[in-house]
Amino acid sequence: MGKLRAPSSCLLSCLLVLFLSSVSAVTDDPQDRQVYIVYMGSLPSRADYTPMSDHMSILQEVTGESSNEGRLVRSYKRSFNGFAARLTASELERVAGDKLIGARDYTSEGARDTEGHGTHTASTAAGNAVADTSFFGIGNGTARGGVPASRIAAYKVCIPTGCSSEALLSAFDDAIADGVDLITISIGGKKASMFENDPIAIGAFHAMAKGILTVTAAGNSGPQDSTTSSVAPWMLTVAASTTDRSFVTKVVLGNNKTLVGKSVNAFDMKGKKYSLVYGKSAASSACSAETAELCKPGCLKQSLVKGKILVCSSPGGLKVVESVGAIAIIYKSPKPDVAFVHPLPASGLPEKEFESLVSYIQSEDSPQAAILKTEAIFNRTSPLIGSFSSRGPNTIAVDILKPDITAPGVEILAAYSPDGEPSEYDTRHVKYAVLSGTSMACPHVAGVASYVKTFYPKWSPSMIQSAIMTTAWPVNATGTGIASTEFAYGSGHVDPIASLNPGLVYELNKVDHIAFLCGMNYTSNILKIISGETVTCPEEKEYQTRNLNYPSMSAKLSGSNNSFTVTFNRTVTNVGTPNSTYNSKVVPGHGSKLSVNVTPSVLSFKTVNEKQLFMVTVTGRDLDSELPSSANLIWSDGKHHVRSPIVVYTDAN
Ligand SMILES: *[C@@H]1O[C@H](CO)[C@@H](O)[C@H](O)[C@H]1NC(C)=O
Ligand SMILES: *[C@@H]1O[C@H](CO)[C@@H](O)[C@H](O)[C@H]1NC(C)=O
Ligand SMILES: *[C@@H]1O[C@H](CO)[C@@H](O)[C@H](O)[C@H]1NC(C)=O
Ligand SMILES: *[C@@H]1O[C@H](CO)[C@@H](O)[C@H](O)[C@H]1NC(C)=O
Ligand SMILES: *[C@@H]1O[C@H](CO)[C@@H](O)[C@H](O)[C@H]1NC(C)=O
Numbered sequence: 001m002g003k004l005r006a007p008s009s010c011l012l013s014c015l016l017v018l019f020l021s022s023v024s025a026v027t028d029d030p031q032d033r034q035v036y037i038v039y040m041g042s043l044p045s046r047a048d049y050t051p052m053s054d055h056m057s058i059l060q061e062v063t064g065e066s067s068n069e070g071r072l073v074r075s076y077k078r079s080f081n082g083f084a085a086r087l088t089a090s091e092l093e094r095v096a097g098d099k100l101i102g103a104r105d106y107t108s109e110g111a112r113d114t115e116g117h118g119t120h121t122a123s124t125a126a127g128n129a130v131a132d133t134s135f136f137g138i139g140n141g142t143a144r145g146g147v148p149a150s151r152i153a154a155y156k157v158c159i160p161t162g163c164s165s166e167a168l169l170s171a172f173d174d175a176i177a178d179g180v181d182l183i184t185i186s187i188g189g190k191k192a193s194m195f196e197n198d199p200i201a202i203g204a205f206h207a208m209a210k211g212i213l214t215v216t217a218a219g220n221s222g223p224q225d226s227t228t229s230s231v232a233p234w235m236l237t238v239a240a241s242t243t244d245r246s247f248v249t250k251v252v253l254g255n256n257k258t259l260v261g262k263s264v265n266a267f268d269m270k271g272k273k274y275s276l277v278y279g280k281s282a283a284s285s286a287c288s289a290e291t292a293e294l295c296k297p298g299c300l301k302q303s304l305v306k307g308k309i310l311v312c313s314s315p316g317g318l319k320v321v322e323s324v325g326a327i328a329i330i331y332k333s334p335k336p337d338v339a340f341v342h343p344l345p346a347s348g349l350p351e352k353e354f355e356s357l358v359s360y361i362q363s364e365d366s367p368q369a370a371i372l373k374t375e376a377i378f379n380r381t382s383p384l385i386g387s388f389s390s391r392g393p394n395t396i397a398v399d400i401l402k403p404d405i406t407a408p409g410v411e412i413l414a415a416y417s418p419d420g421e422p423s424e425y426d427t428r429h430v431k432y433a434v435l436s437g438t439s440m441a442c443p444h445v446a447g448v449a450s451y452v453k454t455f456y457p458k459w460s461p462s463m464i465q466s467a468i469m470t471t472a473w474p475v476n477a478t479g480t481g482i483a484s485t486e487f488a489y490g491s492g493h494v495d496p497i498a499s500l501n502p503g504l505v506y507e508l509n510k511v512d513h514i515a516f517l518c519g520m521n522y523t524s525n526i527l528k529i530i531s532g533e534t535v536t537c538p539e540e541k542e543y544q545t546r547n548l549n550y551p552s553m554s555a556k557l558s559g560s561n562n563s564f565t566v567t568f569n570r571t572v573t574n575v576g577t578p579n580s581t582y583n584s585k586v587v588p589g590h591g592s593k594l595s596v597n598v599t600p601s602v603l604s605f606k607t608v609n610e611k612q613l614f615m616v617t618v619t620g621r622d623l624d625s626e627l628p629s630s631a632n633l634i635w636s637d638g639k640h641h642v643r644s645p646i647v648v649y650t651d652a653n
């Protein structure tokens, strides 16, 4: 497993898993610096855990000083984990408010974020509002996390080569014992694993059993189908989408024609035009023109590219720019919907623009161009799902729609560790950086979940998950193919305000999830690995996994040319007002036409917390074999619109 930053500068690197919490305590001391107690929950059981060095490293993080002699008053290491230290008011603010009330390390590197990814995701979930932030002026404004009042406990489980299952499970174990309220994990693989081999699914099951919601990233292996690595129904799985702010980097050619490319380019070339050289025309004798076009290492003649802007048909060329003495690069971008940071002046062009550039180069004796500094533009065509965002269908639990929701995850400016590189081989040190990935989308939804929990502290994980999913905005499926259907965005785009007032919720508890696992026909051995319990499945042979009381409805059918009937049984709980009446409405989606019947079609609730059952029957024939077919069920009392996507697909999808 690895971090889920979109693959441009695709280093596997360390990151923090974040667990949000709300604990800490204070005492006073009549000095300038006062003594404060930082409570970190229960002690890790690992034999190699040394509380003192962990506490020293947190202090170092907070004070920014390498020597903290005399600062640490006491390390608590018997009945609980924590420490007392002399801190100034602003240092205290950093501990209690910039957030970090605990940091645990499950690697041998120390809890400090040496990379930046963990700081970025943490500040997105819960960072304080900070005015005048930007990446060298780009994206300037006030940065603020989802819920600035919440506090963060960070659990570092990854090293540059990946994240171990053992570390992940230990982190879950400790976080649950530490009493966190919510878990957000921006870690995943290239595809789903069976639940019994998936440490995040197993850890999240235990968290769910203890009333803690786990929010996870869908993965960055899109746009191909069946790529999401987060598939368990007891987790909230987040896809990544664009916002209405896009970063563009213009390239002005010698003839003053402007090409619009993407990157986060803070280098100011002052509008000066430099000679352009296409890799193909600078091939060394070692390589063919085809390989040189990609600017592969060892393929370019330095004398022909020195001091010029290198043009490459792949971003792979970024690796050679410096070594061949070029000053900048323009490349054909395989992901033209995402602007990436690069350590030198660069712009990534979509295929069509790249072709215009090549024909310009070929038509001129001395082709030239200037790469401008990145501009932020208002983009009306949003939100769209990032091309990198992993897609469904769910390959493990085929009747559970995944991802569940989409949230901003493209070109996100958030806090960064100055120890880290803002891009691969970048020597700059920054406090804010622009990253893209489902890693960035996940903490947005964690922030929303934390927001909902602030208003309804007693709500179960499933109630929070349901509130977020049923109030999501419908997403416009502008693209074509499977990549722009519910398999990309699930229930839709997260709406923080609406999620506070869902009206009705679909509830699930541990018993329901165990019944679902029984319906998956797992052996008792596997059931024990996932749930940690000895489970006896009910005799009932006919349990249908599609009857899990999930806020979306999905069924995989075999064969596409038959007529079919599928049913979904659901129960909703009234969390709105007493004496309310909800009418059902069905809105068509895409793919083959689905006929949807809801019984009863009207639900009346006398009291809050009252539950009502209903059955959805979907019939149709000749299912589209290319696309899933969909509809939406909406329960409405006039004020609340409780929407569930209904998605039916076949083997052929
Ligand atoms: C960002 O900077 C530009 C140029 O200095 C300024 O016009 C704009 O108001 C700033 N935007 C914000 C949100 O601060
Ligand atoms: C491009 O624009 C610049 C600045 O406006 C101008 O000086 C130059 O002559 C123009 N070049 C061409 C080829 O039009
Ligand atoms: C707006 O965003 C869409 C979706 O990412 C993209 O296709 C389009 O090129 C963007 N428009 C501009 C002007 O950047
Ligand atoms: C979807 O796109 C169409 C065409 O641009 C627009 O009219 C409609 O309002 C959009 N719907 C949503 C929900 O954004
Ligand atoms: C479990 O087994 C039953 C009975 O053989 C079958 O109907 C059902 O489809 C199976 N469920 C799954 C998820 O494979």
Ligand SMILES: *[C@@H]1O[C@H](CO)[C@@H](O)[C@H](O)[C@H]1NC(C)=O
Binding pocket: 559, 560, 561
């Ligand atoms: C379904 O029917 C269409 C048209 O009748 C045919 O082209 C296609 O091969 C059939 N598909 C299957 C899976 O039988």
Ligand SMILES: *[C@@H]1O[C@H](CO)[C@@H](O)[C@H](O)[C@H]1NC(C)=O
Binding pocket: 544, 547, 569, 613, 614, 615
């Ligand atoms: C689904 O609901 C219908 C109507 O209440 C009921 O007859 C049926 O037994 C339920 N099915 C399951 C599997 O619970």
Ligand SMILES: *[C@@H]1O[C@H](CO)[C@@H](O)[C@H](O)[C@H]1NC(C)=O
Binding pocket: 578, 579, 606
């Ligand atoms: C709900 O309706 C019943 C019967 O009309 C009434 O007695 C009760 O007071 C109402 N409850 C509320 C909270 O309005």
